[in-house]
Amino acid sequence: MNNLPKLIRRFTGILLLSFVLLVFANFAILAFLMAWQSPSVTDSPYNVAIQTGKAFQISESGYTLQEDISTQLKKQNIWAFVVDNDTLQIVWKTENVPDTIPANYSLSDIADLSVGYLDGYPTYTGETENGIVVLGYPKDSFWKHTRASWNYNFFAHLPQIVFIVLAVNIAVILLIYVIANMKFLKPVKPITKGIQDLSIGEPVHIPEKGLLSDISANINRTSNILQEQRQQLRKKETARANWIAGVSHDIRTPLSMVMGYAGQLKDDTNLTDEERHKAEVIVKQSKRMQNLINDLNLASKLEYNMQPINPAKQNLIAIVRQVVVDFINMDIEDKYPIEWQTDEVLTVCPVNADKDLLKRAVSNLIQNSINHNEQGCKIYIGVTVDDDCCTIIVSDDGVGATDELIEKLNKTPHYMLCDENTTEQRHGLGLLIVKQIVSAHGGRTDIEHSSYGGFSVKLTLPILA
Incomplete structure (x- = not known):
């Protein structure tokens, strides 16, 4: 395929493009999450602490916090206190300061709470007159590391966030694949349909364009070759059928x-x-030649659907019984006695069939036993019904056939493929005609050894509902 290097370059480019887009997409998602989870500049705990320190007023009665800042702290459930620079003691605090918070602090304590936690509460400091203000946020509000502050919910929902990122990555990959390969996948459907039509012998023509134009062109050429071969074969088959019919005549x-x-x-x-x-x-021998010519002509007509089949509702048991009676009447010397082995209770087996062709099939089976047992034999004929099927069984106790011959008769697909041994009598054309007749009626033919030591054939036809 000449377009193979082009396809390789195309898919390599798609892969590289996917990597680049995914990197940018992940950066964009990370930036969005950081912007969404991080507080704004005005709501930053550090800025709130600084603003709170500036909002204090000192009077003779002590520290007083502006009303708007006090309301903001209560709204966010923030507690606060002021540590005096000289005494390192709390000189002012809000009402919601936890009882576990100490009243006195050392310099090291101030250093710790300014960058970390106080009794598990994230604390932030701001400067006020003659002291520092300490703000304490709820325990599950922020996670502190050095001077970085992260929204606690971000870490609490980290597994869900990772899952969302993976899902977005997969969606981006699928989107890139679909968009990039849409033109590539578009000609695949007609190519697939063309191959399916090609397998059943239908003429195929696929538009020869796109990346798969070479494949389309090869399928079209193959279709043209097959159609030409089919026409030639049809001409040969018609000529052969006409030749056989002409010679027979x-x-x-x-x-x-x-x-x-x-x-x-x-x-x-x-x-x-x-x-x-x-x-x-x-x-x-002339009579035998006449029968062979008739068999050959009939086989040719059945092979090429030139033999008209007139199916109608028939009683298969009556048809078989009539053929048996005819052969019994012809066997004057009683050299080939026939035993009727059908259950007396079974009198009707309806099938949709051509009466004359079925009689011909059963006659061929009986005649086959006669032809291959010149010393005489007993013939057993019966009809059984099982699983919505009606089966005709014709057996004999004659010389029978080898395993190889039986396997060959079961597998021979064409009446022209007979036993190559022309020096002996053959189970050939007559049985193949039987198989063709039964097949034309939607049935099945099974050739096997007889339980009586000879030859046996079973014809199975569907029962008419």
């Missing part, structure tokens, strides 16, 4: 003449027994 006339003359010779009393036997063999 052309062979029927001379074959009928051969069978007719051979039949006359077989019945001619002027010929010797050996000559009549040869004529009988010609009739028999």
Whole structure:
């Protein structure tokens, strides 16, 4: 793909841009939180302490605090007192000064409370005439470190703040990804749909533009190649079907003449027994050729959907029983006796099927047992119903088939793929026609060993609701 380096450069640039934007975003969030949590300049504890010190008035009765500053302190639940410079004793205090606050202070005590805490209360100092004023804030209001003051709620809600920052980072990453890759992701949808259509043989044309234009062009070329191959294959299949139909038609006339003359010779009393036997063999093999031609023609029509199927509601048991009766009547020598193994209670099994094609399928199975057991065999035929399905079972106690042959018959996908051994009789075309007929009716064919030691085929069709 020629655009691969371009894609790599694009994604690398997006990654670098994401890092830069995230750094700026985090700085902006940090600045906002600091501005939101930190008090304003006028509300700073240090400024409040300085303003309070300046708001004192000294008279003969002692220190007096201006009313507006006193109201502000009460509103914020701040207590205050004044320590005299000379005696280092409290000479004035508010009413809400805790009882645990001492009345006398040393220089070291003043130093400690000016930068830290007094009995757990964050304290701030301001200068007043002949002394210092000490303001005590509620215990959970500020966290002090040197001269820095932080809102206590910031640290109390630090886990939530970290979570919010992470969530914002993730949102920013997703936003950058979506915006930056919108043009890249836009052609992905038609490409995906094109691949899906390509898998089912539909013609595909995808606009060849954007970063994925090479992929779109390759898919379009592949679609054109597949469509051309499909047309060529359709022409070949049509030609093959027409050729088979034409050959079948052309062979029927001379074959009928051969069978007719051979039949006359077989019945001619002027010929010797050996000559009549040869004529009988010609009739028999000609009949077999005729059946093979009919099978080949039918298989070709079923393969290319040229055989009309006229489904209607049918009683499958009646169809199978009729075929069995026909074969019993033809077996004059009783060389191939048929045993009916259907439960007497089961008299009706409705299916949606073409009666003639189903009769052909069952006839092929019975004839298959006859063709491959010249010494004779017993044939077992039954119909069962289970799980909304009707199953026809045709078995025999003849020579059967090898495991390899049965596996091959079950997996053979096409009537042209038969047993390559032409020197022996084959379970081939007749069974494949059966599979095609059953498949055309939405059913399933299972070829296996018979419980009687021979060959067995099961035809399963859905019951008509």
